[in-house]
Amino acid sequence: MSVPDTWSMCLLEDVVEVHDELRQPVNAEERSQRVGEYPYYGATGQVGWIDDYLMDGEYILLGEDGAPFLDPTKPKAYRVEGKTWVNNHAHVLRGIEGLLTNRFLLHALNCTDYREFANGTTRLKLTQGAMRRIPLSVPPLPEQHRIVEKIEELFSDLDAGVASLERAKANLKRYRASVLKSAVEGRLTEEWRKEHPQTEDGPILLDRILRERREKWEKDQLAQFKKKGKEPPKNWQSKYEEPAAPGTSELAELPAGWVWATVEQVASNDDWAITDGPFGSNLKTEHYTSCGPLVIRLQNIGDGYFKRDDAHISDEHFAGLQRHAVVHNDIVVAMLGEALPRACLVPEEIPPAIVKADCVKVTVNGTACIPAFLMRVLNSQPTRRRSSLHIAGVGRPRMNLQKLRPLPIPLPPFAEQEQIVALVEERLSQIDSAEKTIDSELIRAKRLRQSILKTAFEGKLVPQNPNDEPASVLLERITTRGGQEQPKNTTKARKYAALRLKGGRA
Structure with a gap:
């Protein structure tokens, strides 16, 4: 140099x-x-x-x-x-x-x-x-003082710009939270509701899916009795277990046409619609391979987005863990860490995969609830505030499966869910774009800082004084x-x- x-x-x-x-x-x-x-x-x-x-x-x-x-x-x-x-x-x-x-x-x-x-x-x-x-x-010593003075002047201006960018980023984070909050409280679609009255509102929708759920269970039970050549015993219908219902005494009032439901009530009627990952010897370090079906871990679950960070198991091991398998549009929920629950959708391009311990997959009843809507509800501040009552641990907050099933969620009519998802995606897309611009400027600021130092230590930042x-x-x-x-x-x-x-x- x-x-x-x-x-x-x-x-x-x-x-x-x-x-x-x-x-x-x-x-x-x-x-x-x-x-x-x-x-x-x-x-x-x-x-x-x-x-x-x-x-x-x-x-x-x-x-x-x-x-x-x-x-x-x-x-x-x-x-x-x-x-x-x-x-x-x-x-x-x-x-x-x-x-x-x-x-x-x-x-x-x-x-x-x-x-x-x-x-x-x-x-x-x-x-x-x-x-x-x-x-x-x-x-020379006098030039050192001039260089330092100029560096600190430029760094002060740069720091002010970075602080402004950081404030803008924090405001976007708050705006993101406010979008979800207004969505799950019904304010985002308040005007839309006035212009689009629904024939099947939330309470009717919930009654229908609960009725269909019970009817499917009874049909499956009768099929099993017939397969075994047995007559249904007396009062066999009484063995049906209703999904957990919300306790509404302390829940906020919802807009007209909405109803409080639970995660379990809007989940699919499949046996393993809500399940966490395998524990203990079912999935150990030695089971991981360099390729094969994916294992979805905590680091894959972003706040509303899926992060690729691949870990694999063999096809043979995957075949024995089908109850933990996920498919496109399942919701995967992080149950350990900050800001619980934290959820995202399984993307379409995902290969065969299972969830790991401390992660839960939720398969949604598609006729009752749009998966993207439920995912946004889980990530909203009102839901996290309610969930905080059931989170244990100080250093590593944890939520268990038994607390997720009865977690209260607002359920609007299906058409309004579609509208909410569309409006939320539009606003969050704008926020994502603004955040990318800010992140680019922050990276540029870091590079500019190094450029200032490089120029300084090449002797080009301040003029030389021949009297030094x-x-x-x-x-x-x-x-x-x-x-x-x-x-x-x-x-x-x-x-x-x-x-x-x-x-x-x-």
Whole structure:
């Protein structure tokens, strides 16, 4: 890389003080008993608070391990000041006074290519030895100040733009939720209802599907008696189990022509219309293969959309798990994690597949409820608010199958369901398009940030001043007088750290 003549190419160790002797890790259990007023830092930033400090001043912390070394859009270094504590996952650096400013060092480290210096198989690590060999282009000291001032001016403008984009994205998220809320509460189709009176309203629709459900059960029972050559026993119809009905005492009033139903009431009358995935030995790690039928897992279930992240089992194993199989337009529901229930439709192009544990498939009675409508109802805020009463677990919220079956859902006439689905899809499509535009702009902002740094460290961001003392002259003068090199023996520093740990003062 070409830089101005007044700049000098150095190794990092030539222009910084390395203060790794000040680092001291404290495990999470001990920190929980020592919470205090001082920030506790790790590889990528603050990770907690502690009751004492080891450093007092301005330092640059550079990740040793756990930092995003291969992602040029993410910072690997950050600045701290005041009384602080840092663990052993970050290097502690400070520019040599009069030669390198800390703020210039910070931006330089966040523009560095670490591919030749960070190594490791599962977790990249930047050793102190490798860090010391990182090359650094050092401009004259006054130019460093001008560069930093310009970078921070441009970054401030960029940050303001990013904040505006993030606010717009948050507003879209709220708008998405409000669209679903108005849809499931009947406000979205309020005008439509006035112009389209229905001959089969929600209550009539629900009565019909419950009647048809019972009739099918009785027909199947009679067929089984006949097949066995037996006469139906007395009161055999009394063994029929009605699907769970909603308790409506605490439910909101619905628009005219709507009725409260449950997930089970609008599900298909098939034996395994609502079922969760196989547990235990029925589906183990060794059952997974490189190809074959899919296993739909939690990571496949987006909030209203299906995410491809394929896992497979063999055709033979799939044949034994048919009760868990899904088909196009089945609803798959995540029962573990945040924002429950979380549901999406099984797409048309999906190959043979089953659901995994903590996922539920719902096959909908297509004459009673449109699958896309039920999916949107499950993802709406009113449904999630009702579901929250039945969710267990703090760290990993979980909802079980027995709570999903009787979950209350609003049921409008079938034609109105169609209209709701069409209106919701139209609005959500507009939101999706706006979100994609915002995401593109956010990516562009990250790239622009890197472009600013690249331009700065090529010497092209601010003009050079011929009156500035060249960095080479300054470096030579500091080197000649002994500079501010750190002593190889860090015993004194380690004793200082030990005193701090014991609550004393150096």
